[in-house]
Amino acid sequence: MARRDARHGSRRARLLPLVALLVLAVAAAAAWRYDVLDRWLEPDRPADPAAIAPPEDLALPPAVEPAAVAEPLAAPGPVAAAAVRRAIAGDLRDEDLGRHVLAAVAPLEGAGVLVRTGSGSPLAVPASTTKVVTSTAALLAMDPDTVFTTRVVEDGARGIVLVGGGDPFLASEPPDAPDAPDSSDGPVWPERADVTTLARATADALAAEGRTRVRVGYDTSLFSGPEASPRWRADYLPDGVVSPITALWVDEGRPAEGFGRVEDPALTAATVFAGVLARRGIEVVGVPRERAAGDGAVELASVGSAPLSQVVEQVLEVSDNEAAEVLLRHVGLAAEGEGSFAAGRRGVVRLLGEAGVDLGRSVLWDGSGLSRQNRMDPAALLDVLRLAAADEHPRLRAVLTGLPVAGFTGSLSDRFDTGAPEGRGRVRAKTGTLTGITSLAGLAADREGRLMVFAMFADKVRVEDTLEARDAMDAAAAALGACRCG
Known part of the structure; x- marks a missing residue:
């Protein structure tokens, strides 16, 4: 989909549940459209509707047993x-x-x-x-339950490194943040990991070690080769049709304001990360630099994506x-x-x-x-x-x-x-x-x-x-x- 697509007793018995899948999807879609799903997902509500007592003044007719089906549908x-x-x-x-x-x-x-x-x-x-x-x-x-992990590791005297794990939906901020790109009145699905939460956990880990000053690097080495397909039109990246494909980005390479895509998604992600560290009392020396984490780097913090499914x-x-x-x-x-x-x-x-x-x-x-x-x-x-x-x-x-x-x-x-x-x-x-x-x-x-x-x-x-x-x-x-x- 380019930018113009944005609108846009037998084996038979075992396949029959797919018919139900089609039908139930309509009900599920209607629930989403009319905000019913928000209520279902609230954690403080009983999961079982039978656990909710009816109002005292509600009078219900007696239940009527349905008539037995004479024979199954052919x-x-x-x-x-x-x-x-x-x-x-x-x-x-x-x-x-x-x-x-x-x-x-x-x-x-x-x-x-x-x-x-x-x-x-x-x-x-x-x-x-x-x-x-x-x-x-x-x-x-x-596996459908595979999770893509973004990590922060200690890299000896060189400081810390933000290591991209190929999380396609890694966000800049938690979804409930006022300025988050995906912020809305309803839940964000699937759930997103974010570098703000990761930076806060990193700051806490550094503080626990008594460290208040670090250099920040970022590692995109999980992916290799060109960041754009040689079979794409040459204007796709400069015109912001699609982001450079990298193992580290936030908000899929979209800018915090405006349209299009950022020029260097990995650097943008590392800059957001470093900014949160600074606000948490960790002095960041210089600007983030791209470098691969060493083999013996020790993990400080991590966040995981939604499952692959x-x-x-x-x-x-x-x-x-x-x-x-x-x-x-x-x-x-x-x-x-x-x-x-x-x-x-x-x-x-x-x-x-x-x-x-x-x-x-x-x-x-x-x-x-x-x-x-x-x-x-x-x-x-x-x-x-x-x-x-x-x-x-x-x-x-x-x-x-x-x-x-x-x-x-x-x-x-x-x-x-x-x-x-x-x-x-x-x-x-x-x-x-x-x-x-x-x-x-x-x-x-x-x-x-x-x-x-x-x-x-x-x-x-x-x-x-x-x-x-x-x-x-x-x-x-x-x-x-x-x-x-x-």
Whole structure:
């Protein structure tokens, strides 16, 4: 997602909970939108509603036992190709989508593609649907409970070093601070570690040792290689479309005031850290300097990120470019022993291949989908989504729960307002938008509960048709939710 995307007794029985996942997500989304969740999360409230006594003057009618269900609901039949084609054909022929439109739809259960439409090149620019691939690889590479730790270590006579651990959501201040970038009336999710809290703990540790004067260094050596993909447009960094990708930053490299990105995110993070030390009575000698911590450095303090599963959910829900690129670096570290763009790309291909997903002729140069040189076969994305839903890979479930719900959450909260209204809440999908490109990929449950995976790409959209093209693609996905595709 670039800056213009900011708006933006069988196996069958075991898959049925995913239908509930789609339906319950709507209720959860409604709870979030209407501030019900805030009340649920307050720690001083009883967890069990039965523990809350009703008002004394409340009169309730006697409980009525529900009638027994005579027989269980029959499972829906298989997905029919002809019904799917009828559902999506009209919207995908919309001229606003341009002259190169690819789509693939298949049952969630099984393999292969049921319906494939489009002509010309079998590959298209996937834009931010790339994040589905990156997130899946990250969960294959690491445990869902993995936490990324930012540390402060003593480095002998050279002072202390702030060591970046690749926490994508490391903040400058606690979320309840008045000037915190994410401050709001509601809770910040996922929870963020912050360098202010880390600096305070460091100051306390130094004071306990009787030290009141230090030099501050910062270490970004966890990641290597260029801070920008060589396959990005040259103006992405100078124009503040995306931050330089580094193992240490705060607020994803965004400035405390204004727009865009800071030029040196790691130095900015170290400067914030040093400023808090000074306010806590620790004199900082000079300015922070970049240097690697020594092998024998002793830890003074640390803070940990939210677990990887929550990071993945956030990346997918709001289409976070910077965090997706950090995840790609972690894939490189875990799979290839190197935190670079190149190692991350190799790791994605290897891990998915070992899990049974062949990306075929697809080529992905980054983790976020910002590169206009990325190419993907929509059928490959179907296989990635199926992998995330597979019974044998429960660790990948955050890929599904992170997909925005059509019309309710994340980058789909203000979409799906055209097309079949029955599609709202029955579709969960990752959006993708670059200039001239719109894409959508995810899950749909039709009106009788048939589960499908789909991927739709249009990469020749006229700029003046951007919104209309997006609506047409939303309508095609909504039609899957509205149809009776048996």
